[in-house]
Amino acid sequence: MSPATTARAAVADAWQGEWSRIVGALIRHTGDWDLAEECAQDAFTRALERWPLDGVPARPGAWLMTTARNRAVDRLRRATVEAAKLRELAAAPLPSLAAGEVDVQDDRLRLIFTCCHPALSDEARVALTLRTVAGLGTGEIARAFLVSERTMGQRLFRAKSKIRHARIPFRVPPREELPARLDGVLRVLYLLFNEGYAATAGPVPVRADLTGEAIRLARLLAGLLPDEPEVGGLLALLLLQNARSAARTDAAGDFVPLADQDRSRWDAARIAEGVAVLDRALGRRRPGAYQVQAAVAACHATAPGPEETDWRQIALLYGELARWAPGPVVELNRAVAVAMAEGPAAGLALLAPLTAAGTLDGYHLLPATRADLLRRLGRHREAALAYREALTLATSDTDRRYLAARLETATQSAADGGRARPAG
């Protein structure tokens, strides 16, 4: 590799590892989020200029931190900020950069908790986490969420403005508040992952950049809070779901349901890692919603085929999940698992109260699930009606194509007068 290539790779590496540490340290010392981001950005730009010429420094993180801090001192000096703040920054000890060191007062942890403060909206939390913790550019975040760069810029501006003017503290919450606040952080990472994985809108079914960032942030958080089993639970869940992503769409980009996926295309290394992370979390004997969901994902990921899947166990796990995070979507998933374990009629019986309650009105997966169970019972006419209903509600193109194909088959079977045998 040429020195330029080596240097560029080193800068990219440092960006992954050091960005949030540098931004966090600068925010702690200056209280100025924009200044912190701009100076961190400057330090990386400078690294791109200098490292190809001078060689990659022995401790790239320390080089970047010093460069960013000097830049901040310069900027503050030019802005003639009060002398006290300037002295404090110039004299501040640089955060230790020893590898693997874990400290609850880590600046990155402060940054994550502040970005995910409950006084900020979900949208603002997700955007801010991507910008300041993950180090993505405003334009990249805007593209990932299919909004204009201007809209995303305003969203970030408003969030930072609230942090400053309402004085949201830059800190890790005290121990007694940690579980509740951690929930908020985990939710942001899960939202981020799902935005990339489920693609609520638009033509692309999986946005790998967002799922990748969510996993990277979950790894970081798991490293920073090794004693919190729900962090491990979330990381395991993301790894196990992500391991299946290559098999979730076919060559045409169409959605492939779990039962029809080519399991040889699942990422075995990711599955092994996810299972190991989950086992460690469960070993702490403080279960929670993410650990239970990861256990469901592990049942799927480790089954050689749909028939060998332990659906009884999955149905039990969904029952357990309802204790931690009750809700109609959990009930819907439990109905699917029961249908697999005990037959479509048993699942259909669980769907009836859900449909009657109306809490899932407008959610395409409720009629889509009903349609599938009706199809398996050979009730094709009713199945076609339910597929049609699901089709009017689905928003992503892959879901719509999948449902349209199923609708056509069901309509054909109904027209054959139900002579076709139930598909099982």
Place this chain on the structure above:
Amino acid sequence: MKYLLLICTDEGFDAPPGELDPTAWVEETDRAGIRLLGDRLRPSGDVTTVRVRDGAVLLTDGPFAETKEEMGGFDLIECADLDEAIEVAARHPMARFGMIEVRPLWG
């Protein structure tokens, strides 16, 4: 850092007698030097909204925003940061039956 707490009631809220009494909260926050000022407010039937347009003083009977919620009181508090202000607001008895808006002061 100063925050204004707007104490709002929710329409049709139902609280056991005595549960809404903020006396203990007021005494505690006064003693801690957190609460600087505060009072109950008369109901919206006693409110007048004032506008001046083209030099003329225009009056409206009632608050400028017609909402189901009624602003029943306010407190001005001094706190280190938003987390502390949220903690103080959450201890106010009205937080359990109505809602409390936490507004940072501009200055």
